Amino acid sequence: MxxxxxxxxxxxxxxxxxxxxxxxxxxxxxxxxxxxxxxxxxxxxxxxxxxxxxxxxxxxxxxxxxxxxxxxxxxxxxxxxxxxxxxxxxxxxxxxxxxxxxxxxxxxxxxxxxxxxxxxxxxxxxxxxxxxxxxxxxxxxxxxxxxxxxxxxxxxxxxxxxxxxxxxxxxxxxxxxxxxxxxxxxxxxxxxxxxxxxxxxxxxxxxxxxxxxxxxxxxxxxxxxxxxxxxxxxxxxxxxxxxxxxxxxxxGGHAPVLIFDDCDLEKTLDMVVPQKFRNAGQVCVSPTRFYVQSGIYEAFVKGFAERTQKVKIGNGLEADTRMGPLANSRRPGAIEALVQDAKAKGARVLAGGERGDGGFFFQPTLLADVPNEAEIMNEEPFGPVAVSRPFDTFEEVIEQANRLPFGLAAFAFTENGRRANLIGDLVESGMVGINTFAISLADAPFGGVKDxxxxxxxxxxxxxxxxxxxxxxxx
CATH class of the missing domain: 3.40.605.10 (Aldehyde Dehydrogenase; Chain A, domain 1)
Structure with a gap:
């Protein structure tokens, strides 16, 4: 073609x-x-x-x-x-x-x-x-x-x-x-x-x-x-x-994703992994900062890593490809620098973490236990990298979600209706998706707050x- x-x-x-x-x-x-x-x-x-x-x-x-x-x-x-x-x-x-x-x-x-x-x-x-x-x-x-x-x-x-x-x-x-x-x-x-x-x-x-x-x-x-x-x-x-x-x-954004222990874990994983690597993560509302309640944290990152390792990268014109390259020569180096910085500051690499072969490829990547001091927790990676860390209380995770000067999109997964209402009210973001990633629609406003x-x-x-x-x- x-x-x-x-x-x-x-x-x-x-x-x-x-x-x-x-x-x-x-x-x-x-x-x-x-x-x-x-x-x-x-x-x-x-x-x-x-x-x-x-x-x-x-x-x-x-x-x-x-x-x-x-x-x-x-x-x-x-x-x-x-x-x-x-x-x-x-x-x-x-x-x-x-x-x-x-x-x-x-x-x-x-x-x-x-x-x-x-x-x-x-x-x-x-x-x-x-x-x-x-x-x-x-x-x-x-x-x-x-x-x-x-x-x-x-x-x-x-x-x-x-x-x-x-x-x-x-x-x-x-x-x-x-x-x-x-x-x-x-x-x-x-x-x-x-x-x-x-x-x-x-x-x-x-x-x-x-x-x-x-x-x-x-x-x-x-x-x-x-x-x-x-x-x-x-x-x-x-x-x-x-x-x-x-x-x-x-x-720009740096979308937080709040994963609570009452969610349907397998269903949630089946939703979040394809969304993270859609368009190689080059999405302004891409789910990126995964805050996972402590009781399900290890199970979540294990399931996320398993699914991430199965994402086939290659030429987007080929039918079995699930993720293509990054869009230009600047992106692989920028992503690599962020991953290396996170590793140096204590993050675990559970999947990917390296450039692909030839072209502008970078492997689908999951980092766990990423400290707030890491650059990738503060700077939008705009690439195929998910970062994760555990949380204990509702108040703690809301504080973490609102920590950055960005406020474009945020996501949450919970089956608790009152908690969902509070998330919609308290998260500082122009758009909030609760148990869904469908936030960009012809009849709905799309925009952010803060930076x-x-x-x-x-x-x-x-x-x-x-x-x-x-x-x-x-x-």
């Missing part, structure tokens, strides 16, 4: 490539081999995209919501029809197994369908006033939007931003990561083929500094939506401050993030 996506920029309704532009080599993380060249936007390209986005906005925001929705529905249909091509492109660029790539593509299509319909339910409200007077509260599109997305879910995270912004009536300029430009290209090809008007949705591959500084400095851009690391998110917020540009920030960012994507909150509120009073 070869790489078939034709990588181009999409600016003002025109596909562009070559013409003296710089290019970046796209690598297959299985063996670090080059598979394509992606053209980088120039300053002139970015200026053209800004002008087109600004010009197209009045027409797009005024378009009947049924017509806007029809375009989004058509894009969703095309994503489904092209799922095999898009999934193969994603696996070759990013490394995740083909089944996960297909699931991500279909979930992305669902986002476009959901927002196409949710735009029709964008209601305002009327306030109580004396006879002859009226006060209305309405929501309007914020204006042209710039989106920046990461490589770990290169289609879904892009679709989550673009679908909501377009449904709200905004125009969009998107910059996907250089590791995974093909899936972004295919998303915008679906929008183009669905009949999106010129300038409404534009794709600019390119050097991150040039793109972000050019777009954010422009007064055209009214909103920035970013998913990525906390450090980069804070940098973009500083850039946005000068122009008072609105931001949504979905940043994990602010604002939500998904659900009605996702579209509201691309709107401004206006109160109209008439006497």
């Amino acid at each position: 070869g790489y078939e996506t034709d990588l181009k920029l999409f600016i003002d309704g025109i596909w562009k490539t070559g013409e003296g532009r710089d290019a970046h080599t796209v690598l297959n993380p299985v063996n670090a081999s080059p598979i394509a060249e992606v053209p980088y936007a120039t300053k002139a390209d970015l200026d053209e995209a800004l002008e087109a986005s600004n010009r197209a906005w009045p027409e797009w925001r005024s378009m009947d919501v049924e017509k806007r929705g029809a375009i989004l529905h058509k894009a969703a249909q095309l994503l489904r029809e092209r799922v095999d091509l898009i999934a193969a492109t994603m696996t070759q660029e990013q490394g995740k197994i083909l089944a996960e790539s297909k699931a991500e593509t279909l979930a992305s299509a669902q986002l476009f369908d959901w927002y196409a319909e949710d735009a029709k339910r964008d209601y305002g409200r009327t306030l109580v006033r004396p006879a002859g007077q009226v006060s209305r509260v309405i929501r309007q599109p914020v204006g042209p939007v710039a989106t920046f997305t990461p490589w770990n879910f290169p289609l879904y995270l892009l679709a989550k931003k673009v679908s909501a912004a377009l449904a709200a009536g905004c125009t969009v300029i998107s910059r996907p990561p250089h590791e995974t430009p093909g899936v972004g290209t295919e998303l915008f090809r679906a929008l183009a083929d669905a009949g999106i008007p010129k300038g409404v949705a534009q794709l600019v591959h390119g050097e991150s500094g040039l793109v972000s500084e050019t777009l954010i400095a422009s007064r055209v851009i009214r909103k920035v939506s970013f998913t990525g690391s906390t450090n980069v998110g804070k940098h973009l917020m500083r850039l946005c401050a000068d122009s008072m540009t609105r931001v949504t920030m979905e940043l 994990s960012g602010f604002g939500s994507e998904g659900g009605k909150e996702g579209m509201e993030s691309y709107q401004v509120v206006k109160a109209i009073h008439q006497a």
Whole structure:
């Protein structure tokens, strides 16, 4: 299965490539081999995209919501029809197994369908006033939007931003990561083929500094939506401050998993191990810090290790592979350093712990008895490593769950209903999954607190993030 996506920029309704532009080599993380060249936007390209986005906005925001929705529905249909091509492109660029790539593509299509319909339910409200007077509260599109997305879910995270912004009536300029430009290209090809008007949705591959500084400095851009690391998110917020540009920030996490002794242990293990190694652990809500009640701790880590050792790693295009490589050359070394530091500080390696053979592989890994002093207990590994330690009391584990400055996702496994209610209230996190990992859904808000960012994507909150509120009073 070869790489078939034709990588181009999409600016003002025109596909562009070559013409003296710089290019970046796209690598297959299985063996670090080059598979394509992606053209980088120039300053002139970015200026053209800004002008087109600004010009197209009045027409797009005024378009009947049924017509806007029809375009989004058509894009969703095309994503489904092209799922095999898009999934193969994603696996070759990013490394995740083909089944996960297909699931991500279909979930992305669902986002476009959901927002196409949710735009029709964008209601305002009327306030109580004396006879002859009226006060209305309405929501309007914020204006042209710039989106920046990461490589770990290169289609879904892009679709989550673009679908909501377009449904709200905004125009969009998107910059996907250089590791995974093909899936972004295919998303915008679906929008183009669905009949999106010129300038409404534009794709600019390119050097991150040039793109972000050019777009954010422009007064055209009214909103920035970013998913990525906390450090980069804070940098973009500083850039946005000068122009008072609105931001949504979905940043890093370090998800705690609270395992209580009343859970169904075997069922819980069968759930948590595949989730830990989904996408090689490169998931912002990946279950990572496993706090296990002392009475079942040794049984839990034994069962976790046994299952971890059975996870087959390899090329994601092969049907029996259960975990692919990491997405780029930086990740194996970073993971290895964290594991070595944990070992030096007393952690036990119960499974994995080393790089794989060739490419950007790292073995599925379980560390036990990891002290809080270890870097991996304080820094998100963003890779296929689970860390574990025992706890005794409810108060103790809540304190440990809330210990870090991150608060994106948290999980718990218990059959005690009152305990589940308390966990939902007390854990400092934007999302909490109790006996489930299904927390990223089209109709539900997705976002964090503390250093994990602010604002939500998904659900009605996702579209509201691309709107401004206006109160109209008439006497």
